[in-house]
Amino acid sequence: MRAALLAWWDAGHRELPWRKTREPYAVLVSELMLQQTQADRVAARWPAFMRRFPTLLAVAAAPMAAVIDAWAGLGYNRRAVNLHRLSQAVLRDYGGVLPASVPALEVLPGIGPYTARAVASIAFGVPAAAVDTNVRRVLTRVFDGTRAPPPARVLQQRADAVLLPERPGDWNQAVMELGAVVCPAAAPRCTVCPLARMCAAAPDVRAVREQGATYRTAARPQPQRPFAGSARFYRGRIVDLLRAPDAREGLGPMAIGARLRLDFDASMRPWLEALLEGLQRDGLLYWPGDDAPVRLPR
């Protein structure tokens, strides 16, 4: 499995801008962006963010508002807040040098088990397996076929066992890449997969295809809530409004409401205030209350 997958990776993979570097801060920024944003959107925005904030120290020295501003277009703005808090924690506790170990990375703001292992392996060569959705799907199909995925703890142990310790960063990226481009949830492309000979799911995929159907991993039905009109939608819109050049000194709550919704009136003020208070709790804005201007935090 190791030989087949690494040979496939070495023969060529997607050219993504952050793959040209192993510099820890650059890897960290890419992994934070990739947590909840698709690779093509990250590829379009990572270079500009790196030009504006080329080092962790540049993030630590900048006002929070500037980091939130530079995060525009990526969504889930709390990650920008976390990056700013992380940069200041690293400056305070490690002299501005990102730590290399998984336990030290894991406790920094915004970094969970996956991101800590991805950064440690890619940037520092630490033999730690990173398990994201793609890795979970590939390892489950190869070892368990069509059975349900094992518990997370078992999956992590398995990922650790198959990891190539000499090239942990390449290994982690290779498994993720395979899941993203060859083995997606629907319609895996086993005919071009380097793991087809050893994969427990491959015969089932072939059988389903021969029946003219599309193979897909059974997923628990998720209730689909529309994004437009959701609290997350309006939270993102409020931060976008505060990024605008004419909002640098802040906007009053009623002005925000009027820009958010055509049907906004005073009866909607409690709804708006709940959103503003939630964003303030998350560190995404500053609002003293009442009719005082709302602005990005400094």
Ligand code: SF4
């Ligand atoms: S052989 Fe098919 S199911 Fe197995 S890992 Fe490759 S693409 Fe996925």
